[in-house]
Amino acid sequence: MSAKIISGTEVAKAIREELKAEVAELVGKGVTPGLVTILVGEDPASQSYVAAKNRTAKELGIYSEQITLPADTLEADLLQLVEKCNKDPKINGILVQLPLPKHIDEAKVLYAIDPDKDVDGFHPVNVGK
Template identity: 65%
Template sequence: MTAKIISGNEIAKEIRAELKERAARLKERGVTPGLVMIRVGEDPASVSYVSGKEKAAEEIGVWSQTIVLPESASEEELLPKVEEMNKAEHVDGILVQLPLPKHINAAKVLNLIDPAKDVDGFHPVNVGKMLIGDPYFMPCTPHGAVELMIRSGNSPEGKHVVICGRSNIVGKPLMAMLVQKNKRANATVTVVHTGTKNMA
């Protein structure tokens, strides 16, 4: 079988055009979706990721705000910000950019986000709903991988998919998505990881 390179840029443009139309329809009803991103510190990758999300939000017509806290910020400073955004009626989605500084318990922060605003899909409620096939929000990287497969004509249905890695952010969610009994999944999935022997 010959390997095929999928153009992620072209598919991203297609998805953003669709989202722009959906956002416009919401605005016609007087609703402007709002996304708040919280970043702690100046990690170059995190700065770049958040900047990209800001540009994407502007492109599709979604209101966004980025709250930046210093690297030295404590949990006691971060958690109230999350609670404030949970209560804010103009905020529909909350994203806490990972990784957080080592002195902050990331699980504690992510678990505090209202599941109905958890756009990263990391809250245990959303993880559980995804696992049983009733997703609300799904982690973006594995969800994006599935979209790339479907939109490029490479449906995983009936295929044997091998996932390298078992992270909570990519590997495990992708496995959960691909084993679901629907036409966007229905794959046989093998997960290999650092504990797997003789992969070669």
């Protein structure tokens, strides 16, 4: 039996094309999927990662919004922003980029995300699925 080499690039390209078609179908029905990414602080690796997510979302036809907050943002303010995004009908997915600054309780923030909008699947409701 011989081994088969799988090209990750080709697999990713196929998945992107499939997603692009699915998004176009939704848009054709009047539904534009929406993603918000929330970045707290100025970590260069996190900035790059979030920028790539937003770029890919836009390439697929997904409405994408990036919210960048200073590292000294209060936990209460971040929780208030998450709640605002939970209630926003144009936002279907929320992604809070980790890690968060040490003064913010990551679990509290992740649990505040509506499980139906939890892109990373870290909410306890989604972890059990």
